[in-house]
Amino acid sequence: MQLNKNPLLQNLHAYTLQVAASRVTFAYARDGCLPGSFWIKRVNKTTQTPVNAVWFNTCIGILMTLLIFGGPLAVGALFSIGAVAAFVAFTIPISIRVFFAGDRFRPGPWNLGKYSIYVGGFSCAFVVIMVPILMLPSSVGGNLKSVPPFFSTPWH
Numbered sequence: 385m386q387l388n389k390n391p392l393l394q395n396l397h398a399y400t401l402q403v404a405a406s407r408v409t410f411a412y413a414r415d416g417c418l419p420g421s422f423w424i425k426r427v428n429k430t431t432q433t434p435v436n437a438v439w440f441n442t443c444i445g446i447l448m449t450l451l452i453f454g455g456p457l458a459v460g461a462l463f464s465i466g467a468v469a470a471f472v473a474f475t476i477p478i479s480i481r482v483f484f485a486g487d488r489f490r491p492g493p494w495n496l497g498k499y500s501i502y503v504g505g506f507s508c509a510f511v512v513i514m515v516p517i518l519m520l521p522s523s524v525g526g527n528l529k530s531v532p533p534f535f536s537t538p539w540h
Contacts, residue, residue, distance in 0.1 A: 406443045410434040467502050475511040478504045 404503035412433075420440075428435040443533050451458045481489055482504040 402438065402441060402445075406434060406438045409441055413437060464518050468515050471511045471514060471518070475508055479508050483507060483511040 409418070409424060412418050413421040414419075418424060424437050424440050425434065426436050427433065448462060451462055482501055491497075492498070
């Protein structure tokens with residue numbers, strides 16, 4: 385059974401993503417980090433849940449789904465932006481630890497010990513290399529004039 389051909393599994397996956405996105409959206413809105421936070425952070429009096437955060441994420445999801453009408457290039461761009469954003473989001477705390485925290489960092493119960501700086505530095509270098517690669521077109525034949533020559537060479 386393939387995940388991409390099973391509507392039940394697709395819906396279950398979508399529900400888990402909606403729950404996670406709503407929790408993060410509510411937390412950011414609660415801290416005042418989003419436009420319209422005053423509305424998004426409201427908790428429903430009956431259910432004691434952040435229903436507005438769920439509706440906000442639903443509307444964003446519907447708008448992103450409309451990109452399928454833009455063709456495969458638009459969908460590819462959306463996935464590339466998502467991959468780059470995930471890489472950058474995971475790298476920010478690592479780079480703060482490696483480059484800025486110094487001796488002020490207090491390790492938690494699980495840590496890499498003396499290897500944490502090396503592993504963190506390697507992961508930051510990996511992201512610096514991968515972000516431009518993820519920005520490259522997914523197919524041959526596109527206009528590569530805006531891509532730096534170092535990254536566009538395989539496509540020429």
